Amino acid sequence: MNTFGRNFRITTFGESHGSALGVVIDGCPAGMELSAGDIQPALDRRRPGTSFLTSGRAEKDVIGILSGVFEGRTTGAPVAMIINNEDVRSEDYEALRDVYRPGHADFTYHAKYGIRDHRGGGRSSGRETVARVAAGAVAMKILQGRGIAIRGRILEVHGKTTQEEIEKEILTAKEAGDSVGGIAEIVATGCPAGLGDPVFGKLDAAIAGAMMGIGAVKGVEIGDGFFAAKKFGSENNDQMTKDGFLSNHAGGILGGVSTGQDIVVRIAVKPTPSIAKAQKTRDVHGNVVDISVKGRHDPCIVPRIVPVAEAMLALVLADSLFEQEKYR
């Protein structure tokens, strides 16, 4: 299933080492100004090779709009966008052709499909998210037009919370041939009350599915999340006065529908599975081997997941907005 959304639908395609990645947006309103300039900055934030802390793969990630835009405006036709792969070094992966890298989708894709594009993880690569970010940028533009903003940040990496500690932690892991995970928070401000579609299209359910569907994400919480489990009802309820809510423990969502407050989402990101440290694994023939994953990998994927999580939240909100506006 490579389509996401019901009203603002995106369909993505492409692999890490294929010729191109792309996305088709279906359900984008007509008459909206749209150009590559609206999308490129989001891709630039996500792309690798921009810091010593991230992968050295040097992709320019230049977006091309193939359809759906005429004389600078959307026409209601599907907006197809493409990003060509340029810095592909498939030979780096030749040694991994038959080996299941621990923590990756190698084993499961093989179990599922009986065939596997081993080059950089193929479709299961984080590179796939470039298409989501491109689509998310279009969603973001729609949200901005309604006064909604989305902003993500790193809360902690390997338990550390300051920028200095975090950078040090990542470097230490990198030098040890290891990697670290962390937690990020994504907040949407300016959302109207009323978004979300009970009982199986609840806003928090949609957000949780969207976030957990990002590779490396292993946990999602809304508002106080897991901490709510340790509280009394009298502490956790958000009381109201005539000016609105007195607190936002709920993270902006009650009964699966937005309250008009900030929507607050946190995600747990696992440490990058590709590490140089030797690990035990097996190959497709059943042989046990020691593996040391070389190549160009991020020692911590949290910084690069932030723009992806922002994009996914934008996609969920745009979709919910159109669902809600349907009945106005």
Add this chain to the structure above:
Amino acid sequence: MNTFGRNFRITTFGESHGSALGVVIDGCPAGMELSAGDIQPALDRRRPGTSFLTSGRAEKDVIGILSGVFEGRTTGAPVAMIINNEDVRSEDYEALRDVYRPGHADFTYHAKYGIRDHRGGGRSSGRETVARVAAGAVAMKILQGRGIAIRGRILEVHGKTTQEEIEKEILTAKEAGDSVGGIAEIVATGCPAGLGDPVFGKLDAAIAGAMMGIGAVKGVEIGDGFFAAKKFGSENNDQMTKDGFLSNHAGGILGGVSTGQDIVVRIAVKPTPSIAKAQKTRDVHGNVVDISVKGRHDPCIVPRIVPVAEAMLALVLADSLFEQEKYR
């Protein structure tokens, strides 16, 4: 959106104080033995009034199968099931007609729909889950036929972990006119490798959406979840030997696809929002009022959410199974 699933689809209906709740299952295989006896035990586990720790509402929750079964076997036609509401005391809620109960969907439903069935929360009530549990029982039977079992348990309530502490904690809260939250874990054993549909139908994404869509759930994690954020990659990766994986930090899912190991899910449940303790809120006219929610409420909803979470996991797995079997 009251439909859940793509291949094994359920559509639910009904409100807390309406005449009946029900579910239509579409995509149930033909030729399967099915009777009320397969479903009633699951409803009995979920239903209230069974302990001093839960709501006193005395619903028998007798299931009726309206269609889709002929001479004891499914025919491929949709299986509709109905549960009549019997112990309805709408008058209990008359005082709440215009008041937004804190922590409930009252305000958001009103914002969304402009109208609200105030009787027991209407459609936003936990009572709605009776239909999910009925459908889940059918899914469970399908899974059992393939050797898959699902088992949930309470991990902690208000930070306490033993049965004795938990009961004491709930009683203390109840006596104080308050409520408590907790954490539950749901595990599926016997799942084959290969379930889940990249990149937007990943198994963990589907599970996260299903769990977060249960009222009162504020966090979801798979495998080590948020704890993974604090680890090194070398600790978190599940290494393999020829006999399989050496650990299951991933919770049985890699790249959104099942590994064949146990699928491990944890959910954070907030404290029941209906409490007797006075709280500030407002009514639909903008007046600020003090509210003390009386009536028959669970001081802790975690025990009753366990069978619902099991049902949702069963529904996700049945759906994934049929998706996967499609291409065999």
Add this chain to the structure above:
Amino acid sequence: MNTFGRNFRITTFGESHGSALGVVIDGCPAGMELSAGDIQPALDRRRPGTSFLTSGRAEKDVIGILSGVFEGRTTGAPVAMIINNEDVRSEDYEALRDVYRPGHADFTYHAKYGIRDHRGGGRSSGRETVARVAAGAVAMKILQGRGIAIRGRILEVHGKTTQEEIEKEILTAKEAGDSVGGIAEIVATGCPAGLGDPVFGKLDAAIAGAMMGIGAVKGVEIGDGFFAAKKFGSENNDQMTKDGFLSNHAGGILGGVSTGQDIVVRIAVKPTPSIAKAQKTRDVHGNVVDISVKGRHDPCIVPRIVPVAEAMLALVLADSLFEQEKYR
């Protein structure tokens, strides 16, 4: 697949000789006045036993609304409706348990599902349409609120076009133990321009699918339909002046999108397959038998298909309206 529509979604259930039939409407706008009185008249038009020309099965088809309506208004929750089967004579069908009736779904359902509810055709019975008509009545009410009306009529039966000829033709067939088919036309007036969703949700495509999905319908045409195949472009094009179109050969749809003119649909209905005349067929064991289908059957199904076709057109238009209004 027992769900129809994307925005105004209906899910139906029930069989000819089961305990009840019903429908769940999901996506009905909140705040709309709705009662059984809005739906019953449509059921009464469709139901059998009203004339010597139709089946003698005496069903009252009393509609019950189970959910989604509170104090006379829809709440945004799913509207479930139920019709109990009362005049069930399953024993009439005992002789047909193992025999495939010619022209019916008996053979194909058995081939598909490996099991078959032989009582009156089970799920494949025309009785299933009672649920569609109930849902269609709700759609119709929505359309009426926007000035859209739908009206169907019989164009011809067995090649005859006047009321007198048609009645005579049906009676003659009935007396001969035979049946006759015919053609009906359904017209929607008052539709705004702009309905329909290129390229795979075109209005004419949705209508064609909806009509062909009615049992016994074997052909669908829009506007001039098959006659357009015999014309020059200069005859078939609808020219425009400043007051609008000069003709409506297109039947109110161009490029899959409504023009604002009348939407004109015609359907070909085959003769009822249940006839008393002896026919060759086989049973599930492969034995060839002569069959004479007794029981209470319509010698011509066209009159009873008209309200069903009206309902399906209403469902398509309501769905298209919400799709279009989404972006306003």
Add this chain to the structure above:
Amino acid sequence: MNTFGRNFRITTFGESHGSALGVVIDGCPAGMELSAGDIQPALDRRRPGTSFLTSGRAEKDVIGILSGVFEGRTTGAPVAMIINNEDVRSEDYEALRDVYRPGHADFTYHAKYGIRDHRGGGRSSGRETVARVAAGAVAMKILQGRGIAIRGRILEVHGKTTQEEIEKEILTAKEAGDSVGGIAEIVATGCPAGLGDPVFGKLDAAIAGAMMGIGAVKGVEIGDGFFAAKKFGSENNDQMTKDGFLSNHAGGILGGVSTGQDIVVRIAVKPTPSIAKAQKTRDVHGNVVDISVKGRHDPCIVPRIVPVAEAMLALVLADSLFEQEKYR
């Protein structure tokens, strides 16, 4: 809505005079051999400029596979394919920028979207079908692997049935600055019994929707179609003996499910609306104008619709096959 199908899903994009058209196939089985060579012949059959009877637009329609294929086999990842537009003469259409061509989607797209890509009809152009044919070729390969073949042919053009008459008729129309319509028949052989999904995913309903969704198609019939309306039941029913059916008036579908016989579909195609003959129309400003549509147009579109209709039937059947195989 630019996605078609539930199990074998295609999403198309692109306009007549944009930079490229394309399609993403989602749900294509993994491990299947696939290359451009499987698709190009179908595009060559559809493409213009191959005969004096068709449009002079000289597109080579070279297919490029962007994703989903690795070392010659599908991987389960989405298969994206692209066709660049080369022979684009947008200037031909400059005079039509503000004018609604009769019989085209110009007026309705403008009404729907408030903006219009006037170049060759933009998204409403028949050129959009190149993407359907590419996807259809993949579906066809899947069907062939199961012994199913699809073959279309022209039955008549402007009422004429022989090849000689038809060519003459088209030429005469062309010389008169006019166009003609016709009827085509598409037959699928080798289909197993059991395809189609009651009650809203019936095979005939899916086919009717698919066919009517092809531009210029105004009528669809299955089996005897409209002729069935003129028959007695005793003539129309397909009787059975132990070797199977004695006739195929039903066109291979009963109760919306395939019988195992040939599936027979006929479509009515209207005359090409682009004609040189002067016609009355209006422009976006409300001015009435005389229009003579010049440029490179097919005087009869029937021959070029045949491969498109074959492709759509292949897509429906592949989708139905996977739906049915899900439960095996």
